[in-house]
Amino acid sequence: MKAKTNNAVVVSDTHCGCELGLCPPQGAARSGGGRYTPSKFQRWLWRLWRDEFWGKFVPIATAGEPYVVVFNGDAIDGRHHNATTLITGNIAEQSRIFIDCMKAVLTSKCTAVYMTAGTEVHTGLNDEWVEPLARELGVVPDKTGRFIRPELYLRLGTKGRHQSLVHVAHHIGSSGVTAYETTAPHRELVEAMQNAARWREEVPTVICRSHRHIPVETRMMTANGYATAVVTGCWQGKTPFVYRLMSGRVAPPQFGGLVIRSGDIDTFTRSAVWSLKRSRAE
Numbered sequence: 001m002k003a004k005t006n007n008a009v010v011v012s013d014t015h016c017g018c019e020l021g022l023c024p025p026q027g028a029a030r031s032g033g034g035r036y037t038p039s040k041f042q043r044w045l046w047r048l049w050r051d052e053f054w055g056k057f058v059p060i061a062t063a064g065e066p067y068v069v070v071f072n073g074d075a076i077d078g079r080h081h082n083a084t085t086l087i088t089g090n091i092a093e094q095s096r097i098f099i100d101c102m103k104a105v106l107t108s109k110c111t112a113v114y115m116t117a118g119t120e121v122h123t124g125l126n127d128e129w130v131e132p133l134a135r136e137l138g139v140v141p142d143k144t145g146r147f148i149r150p151e152l153y154l155r156l157g158t159k160g161r162h163q164s165l166v167h168v169a170h171h172i173g174s175s176g177v178t179a180y181e182t183t184a185p186h187r188e189l190v191e192a193m194q195n196a197a198r199w200r201e202e203v204p205t206v207i208c209r210s211h212r213h214i215p216v217e218t219r220m221m222t223a224n225g226y227a228t229a230v231v232t233g234c235w236q237g238k239t240p241f242v243y244r245l246m247s248g249r250v251a252p253p254q255f256g257g258l259v260i261r262s263g264d265i266d267t268f269t270r271s272a273v274w275s276l277k278r279s280r281a282e
Contacts, residue, residue, distance in 0.1 A: 002155070002158075003155040003156050003157045003158050003161075003163065003262070004068075004111070004112075004155075004158070005066060005067060005068050005111060005112075005156060005158065006062075006065055006067075006156055006157060006158055006161050006261060006262040006263075007061075007062040007065055007066070007067035007068070007156070007259060007260070007261050007262070008067060008068050008069075008070055008154055008156060008166060008259070008260045008261075009058055009062070009067050009068070009069050009070070009110075009257065009258075009259050010069075010070045010071075010072055010168065010208055010210075010232055010257055010258050010259075010260065011053075011069070011070075011071055011072070011232065011235070011257035012071060012072035012073050012074060012118075012170065012210035012211075012232045012234065012235075012257070013072075013073065013074045013210055013211070013213055013232070013233075013234035013235060013236055014074070014075055014076075014098060014101060014234075014235040014236065015074055015076065015077040015122065015234075015235070015236040016075060016076045016077065016094055016095075016097040016098040016101060017076045017077040017078070017086055017087050017088060017091075017093070017094030017097060017098075018077035018083075018085050018086060018087065018236060018239065019039065019042075019085045019086070019087055020041070020042075020085060020236050020237035020238070020239055021042075021077055021235065021236045021237075022042070022045060022046065022049060022097075022098075022101050022235040022236070023036070023038045023042045023045075023046065023087070023097055023101070024038075024046060024097070024100045024101055024104060025038060025043060025046055026100075028087060028088070028093060028096065028097050028100075029093070029096070030088060030090075030093065031088075031090055031092075031093065036087050036088070041237060045235065045237070045255065048255055048274055049101070049105070049235060050104060050105055052272070052274070053256065053257055053272055054105040057259075057272040058259065059109075061259035061261065061270040061272075062109070062259055062261065063261075064109075065109075066109050066110070066111045067109060067110060067111070067259070068110070068111055068112040068113070068114065068154070069106065069110050069112070069113045069114070070113075070114045070115075070116070070152060070154065070168050070208075071102070071113065071114070071115045071116070072116050072118075072168055072169075072170050072208065072209075072210040072232060073115075073116050073117060073118030073119065073123070073170030073171075073210055073211065074118035074119055074122045074123060074170070074210070074211070075095075075098045075115070075118065075123065075130050075133065076091065076094040076095060076097075076098055076122060076123060076129065076130060076133075077094060077122055077236075078091070078094070078121060078122040078123060078124065078129060079091075080121035080122060081121065081241065083239070083241075084240075085239055085240070091124075091129045094129075095129070095130070095132065095133040098130075098133060099133055099136060099137060102137055103137075112140050113137060113138065113139045113140065114139060114140050114149070114152050114154070114168075115130070115134045115137075115139045115147060115148050115149070116148065116149055116150065116151060116152055116168055116169060116170055117148050117149065117150045117151075117169075117170060118130070118170050118211075119170070119171070119211065123148075127148040130148055131146070131147055131148050134147035134148050135147050150169070151167065151168065151169040152166075152167070152168040152169070153165060153166070153167055153168075153204075154166045154167075154168065156260065156261075156262040156267060157262035157267065158262075160264075161262045161263065161264060162225075162262050162263055162264065162265055162266050162267050163262070164204075164205035164206065164262055164267035165202050165203075165204045165205055165206075166204060166205065166206045166207075166208060166260055166267075167192065167204040167206070167207045167208070168207075168208045168209075169207075169208075169209060170209065170210050170211050171209065171210075171211050172184055172185060172188065172209035172210070172211050172212055172231055173187075173188075173212075174211075174212040174214065175247070176245050176246040176247045176248075177246070177247065178247055178251070181214060181216045182216055182217075182218040185207075185209060185216060185217075185218050185229035185230070185231055186218040186220075186229060188207060188209070188229055189207055189218065189219075189220070189227060189228070189229035192204050192207050193222075193227065203222075203224075203227065204227070205224070205225070205226075205227060205228070205267045206227070206228045206229075206230065206260055206267060206269065207228075207229045207230075208229075208230050208231075208232070208258075208260065208269075209229070209230075209231045209232070210231065210232045210234075211231075212231065213233065213234035213236065213242075213253070213254065214231065214233075214247070214251070214254055215230075215231055215232055215233040215254055215256060215258075215271055215273050216230070216231050217229070217230040217231070217269060217271065218230075225265075225266045225267075226266060226268075228267075228268070228269055230258060230260075230269045230271070232256070232257055232258055232271075233254045233255050233256035233257065233258075233271070233272075233273050233274075234253070234254065234255060234256075235255055236253070237253050237276075238253050252275035252276050252277070252278060253275060253276055254273055254274075254275050255273070255274045255275070256271060256272045256273040256274055257271075257272060258270060258271040258272065
């Protein structure tokens with residue numbers, strides 16, 4: 001199959017519907033006739049999302065070329081763990097927030113949108129809560145007709161460019177120790193190589209994961225150039241659940257996304273990551 005694009009923009013974990021998740025500046029309509037007003041933090045996060053990431057980073061990282069968008073799980077926050085940080089527990093209202101966030105940034109440069117499955121506590125069993133919103137956004141369905149797919153194999157590299165295969169899925173292991181942030185992605189990269197060889201399949205050039213809200217990249221040299229494992233940042237502030245983890249207690253939230261780009265001689269990733277200053281000393 002020939003590649004249709006040289007660029008994939010990957011974002012994830014907006015957790016729309018959470019007070020610390022992404023929300024457009026106009027807020028969100030409530031079913032009772034009221035309206036949710038975004039916090040100061042959410043207004044700042046929106047500017048990061050729309051102006052800095054999509055407005056500045058993406059055009060530069062893609063060299064102004066067309067691209068596909070891959071949303072890699074956890075579009076909404078869902079109803080989970082008795083959380084008290086929800087804007088609304090109404091899944092339809094959370095979905096509308098996400099749709100508004102995406103429609104605000106999808107320009108004519110975007111030629112297709114794909115969505116992968118997220119975490120069931122956020123997006124429902126078998127992603128039942130987000131399947132309708134993906135349909136409304138015009139997401140490319142898989143061969144079974146589903147709009148939310150468990151994984152995505154995407155080919156990059158049009159004629160004259162480096163040819164590569166990208167594998168995208170949401171989940172990845174995590175570590176509470178910063179020194180071992182690359183362990184799980186690197187293990188998964190080796191696992192992908194091993195299984196491709198075992199079953200005589202093409203080895204992915206890039207594997208992309210999300211889920212843990214901590215961006216990182218690791219790569220190794222192969223006979224065909226570098227093979228890379230990369231993890232996206234997120235678009236959600238630190239919730240009370242994060243403080244249960246050692247790294248979560250001391251590390252800042254890390255917002256952002258990435259571009260996977262097929263160049264003239266190789267395929268590479270470019271990540272954009274922002275964080276917040278830690279709490280002020282009293």
